[in-house]
Amino acid sequence: xxxxxxxxxxxxxxxxxxxxxxxxxxxxxxxxxxxxxxxxxxxxxxxxxxxxxxxxxxxxxxxxxxxxxxxxxxxxxxxxxxxxxxxxxxxxxxxxxxxxxxxxxxxxxxxxxxxxxxxxxxxxxxxxxxxxxxxxxxxxxxxxxxxxxxxxxxxxxxxxxxxxxxxxxxxxxxxxxxxxxxxxxxxxxxxxxxxxxxxxxxxxxxxxxxxxxxxxxxxxxxxxxxxxxxxxx
Amino acid sequence: xxxxxxxxxxxxxxxxxxxxxxxxxxxxxxxxxxxxxxxxxxxxxxxxxxxxxxxxxxxxxxxxxxxxxxxxxxxxxxxxxxxxxxxxxxxxxxxxxxxxxxxxxxxxxxxxxxxxxxxxxxxxxxxxxxxxxxxxxxxxxxxxxxxxxxxxxxxxxxxxxxxxxxxxxxxxxxxxxxxxxxxxxxxxxxxxxxxxxxxxxxxxxxxxxxxxxxxxxxxxxxxxxxxxxxxxxxxxxxxxxxxxxxxxxxxxxxxxxxxxxxxxxxxxxxxxxxxxxxxxxxxxxxxxxxxxxxxxxxxxxxxxxxxxxxxxxxxxxxxxxxxxxxxxxxxxxxxxxxxxxxxxxxxxxxxxxxxxxxxxxxxxxxxxxxxxxxxxxxxxxxxxxxxxxxxxxxxxxxxxxxxxxxxxxxxxxxxxxxxxxxxxxxxxxxxxxxxxxxxxxxxxxxxxxxxxxxxxxxxxxxxxxxxxxxxxxxxxxxxxxxxxxxxxxxxxxxxxxxx
Numbered sequence: 026x027x028x029x030x031x032x033x034x035x036x037x038x039x040x041x042x043x044x045x046x047x048x049x050x051x052x053x054x055x056x057x058x059x060x061x062x063x064x065x066x067x068x069x070x071x072x073x074x075x076x077x078x079x080x081x082x083x084x085x086x087x088x089x090x091x092x093x094x095x096x097x098x099x100x101x102x103x104x105x106x107x108x109x110x111x112x113x114x115x116x117x118x119x120x121x122x123x124x125x126x127x128x129x130x131x132x133x134x135x136x137x138x139x140x141x142x143x144x145x146x147x148x149x150x151x152x153x154x155x156x157x158x159x160x161x162x163x164x165x166x167x168x169x170x171x172x173x174x175x176x177x178x179x180x181x182x183x184x185x186x187x188x189x190x191x192x193x194x195x196x197x198x199x200x201x202x203x204x205x206x207x208x209x210x211x212x213x214x215x216x217x218x219x220x221x222x223x224x225x226x227x228x229x230x231x232x233x234x235x236x237x238x239x240x241x242x243x244x245x246x247x248x249x250x251x252x253x254x255x256x257x258x
Numbered sequence: 259x260x261x262x263x264x265x266x267x268x269x270x271x272x273x274x275x276x277x278x279x280x281x282x283x284x285x286x287x288x289x290x291x292x293x294x295x296x297x298x299x300x301x302x303x304x305x306x307x308x309x310x311x312x313x314x315x316x317x318x319x320x321x322x323x324x325x326x327x328x329x330x331x332x333x334x335x336x337x338x339x340x341x342x343x344x345x346x347x348x349x350x351x352x353x354x355x356x357x358x359x360x361x362x363x364x365x366x367x368x369x370x371x372x373x374x375x376x377x378x379x380x381x382x383x384x385x386x387x388x389x390x391x392x393x394x395x396x397x398x399x400x401x402x403x404x405x406x407x408x409x410x411x412x413x414x415x416x417x418x419x420x421x422x423x424x425x426x427x428x429x430x431x432x433x434x435x436x437x438x439x440x441x442x443x444x445x446x447x448x449x450x451x452x453x454x455x456x457x458x459x460x461x462x463x464x465x466x467x468x469x470x471x472x473x474x475x476x477x478x479x480x481x482x483x484x485x486x487x488x489x490x491x492x493x494x495x496x497x498x499x500x501x502x503x504x505x506x507x508x509x510x511x512x513x514x515x516x517x518x519x520x521x522x523x524x525x526x527x528x529x530x531x532x533x534x535x536x537x538x539x540x541x542x543x544x545x546x547x548x549x550x551x552x553x554x555x556x557x558x559x560x561x562x563x564x565x566x567x568x569x570x571x572x573x574x575x576x577x578x579x580x581x582x583x584x585x586x587x588x589x590x591x592x593x594x595x596x597x598x599x600x601x602x603x604x605x606x607x608x609x610x611x612x613x614x615x616x617x618x619x620x621x622x623x624x625x626x627x628x629x630x631x632x633x634x635x636x637x638x639x640x641x642x643x644x645x646x647x648x649x650x651x652x653x654x655x656x657x658x659x660x661x662x663x664x665x666x667x668x669x670x671x672x673x674x675x676x677x678x679x680x681x682x683x684x685x686x687x688x689x690x691x692x693x694x695x696x697x698x699x700x701x702x703x704x705x706x707x708x709x710x711x712x713x714x715x716x717x718x719x720x721x722x723x724x725x726x727x728x729x730x731x732x733x734x735x736x737x738x739x740x741x742x743x744x745x746x747x748x749x750x751x752x753x754x755x756x757x
Contacts, residue, residue, distance in 0.1 A: 165606065172603065208359065219374055
């Protein structure tokens with residue numbers, strides 16, 4: 026996929042932080058505008074499909090929100106809380122999409138530049154690396170869980186949540202322990218503990234693009250907040 | 259011949275992991291510069307432990323009690339900084355899921371170089387060169403976990419080479435590879451050998467390494483029990499190999515063939531007519547218009563390149579996925595996915611995914627609690643599979659072979675019409691492999707139809723009567739496994755191309 030603007034991971038991290046702050050202080054009526062701003066930022070980086078999926082999810086939540094607010098049922102208030110929470114979270118999740126696509130080598134290199142300690146860096150990098158693996162692991166476990174009738178997806182097992190939880194978590198834990206141990210061993214044989222200077226094949230530098238992107242992003246967010254009457258501003 | 263320099267010297271080495279039995283007992287072993295040494299022997303014999311002494315994981319990462327002396331280039335390993343082993347020794351492991359630290363191919367190859375602070379420009383050049391050499395150039399920006407197992411193992415070797423170490427240690431590098439990928443791995447190893455590298459490779463599959471090897475070390479129970487030159491190993495009679503628990507050192511014409519085709523029982527158990535399958539409702543079809551049938555008590559092998567849809571086919575057959583088109587018949591009548599679920603059983607390669615309970619006994623009883631004869635069946639199965647003694651143990655505490663038999667037992671508890679096995683012998687030593695072969699024959703003899711997804715020619719020849727070869731969205735060809743078809747079947751498995 027062609028990337029229109031390739032931002033530095035530090036800029037992308039900054040954007041996530043900015044978005045979180047904006048969502049935190051914004052009035053609820055401004056949230057759609059913030060989502061729009063994040064979507065623009067993602068489109069500029071060539072992320073179309075996932076952005077569209079999130080926009081659809083946001084739309085669905087809005088419709089649910091409206092339906093909930095016109096309904097008179099008492100139980101609906103709990104849904105109202107959930108949609109409220111979901112809509113506030115969506116912009117933050119979206120802004121992290123760009124960061125999630127950064128190759129882990131580049132991410133480590135740029136976070137190292139901020140001066141994060143190595144231990145934290147390794148933890149972060151491994152967690153990012155772990156997610157697709159865990160997804161594959163979970164799918165593999167569910168194949169045999171479904172055959173044996175202990176899968177979380179079959180509704181009859183919802184009646185005995187404890188054992189179903191156990192049958193999902195126990196194999197996942199076993200695998201995770203094994204994988205994390207082997208992963209650490211493999212990294213050790215490649216000098217992860219080497220105390221000297223580390224280098225990177227990626228050139229990490231903040232350029233004018235990062236400046237433009239950050240200023241434009243802040244500008245748009247401020248404009249949206251002021252116009253929409255940001256609650257706390 | 260001038261005496262070559264010793265690279266690795268072990269003298270009277272014993273090692274014991276914390277809270278475990280002694281793994282290595284009085285090992286004496288010297289590896290000389292440029293030597294290619296195979297380390298073989300049954301599972302649990304201490305091969306992996308020995309490799310960990312060379313790549314520095316013992317004693318700093320895996321702690322325990324180490325006696326005797328291990329010298330690397332004349333230097334005791336205790337005096338070498340734990341983090342500096344990676345410059346002298348490149349390591350490749352068995353499981354590609356857990357040996358990659360980064361997300362994309364070029365990062366993974368560069369990883370060691372970055373850790374040791376090599377100049378970025380040097381690393382970039384090195385990554386490019388290594389990728390070109392191992393045919394990874396088009397994949398440099400691909401995500402590691404989406405590669406085939408063969409490609410992953412190429413990345414693992416390239417990644418170990420970036421710091422240009424003089425020694426390479428590999429632990430069952432071919433365990434998850436098909437024969438074609440194994441051949442490519444052999445080519446890469448031959449390249450390392452011609453560069454004068456010293457290689458120590460722990461492995462069960464010997465046929466692809468033997469042409470390159472200088473020596474073969476045989477371990478059992480933590481001791482070195484035998485040492486052969488390749489030609490000496492080749493000269494060992496089959497009974498000897500079997501007694502040692504070794505796999506065949508060459509791809510050769512087997513003495514006996516699998517079960518004879520059962521002329522007396524021609525009855526069809528399962529028939530596929532024009533079946534199209536896909537891994538998900540909205541995903542494109544991976545196999546189109548497949549037709550074949552399986553007979554009662556027949557053992558059929560399925561093989562084909564990575565991504566040919568073998569696992570998706572297995573999931574569809576046992577009812578976890580719905581077929582997109584065509585019909586599947588069991589015992590002559592059409593069976594929808596829901597009806598197939600439970601009549602067919604699927605045993606996956608990795609036992610860890612399939613064991614849920616806190617004891618072997620409960621594992622077998624899971625889902626059968628209300629059946630009157632369940633306890634009786636479980637007992638007879640456990641006795642048959644040599645698991646009765648361990649019935650109260652936690653599945654996680656069993657050996658790999660025992661765990662695998664538990665997954666077989668779990669499947670047989672359901673009295674399936676058809677049993678599908680995914681790579682049941684990959685990573686197994688000769689003894690366990692023969693045991694699985696025997697077990698499959700017994701299961702088939704009891705009237706169960708068995709379908710085996712495999713790349714293991716010893717399994718195909720030991721237990722199967724037919725081979726189905728899937729490629730390019732279809733069933734490309736089909737062969738009886740017999741003396742007459744031997745060359746074609748082996749060629750098919752080695753090249754993964756139909757003639």
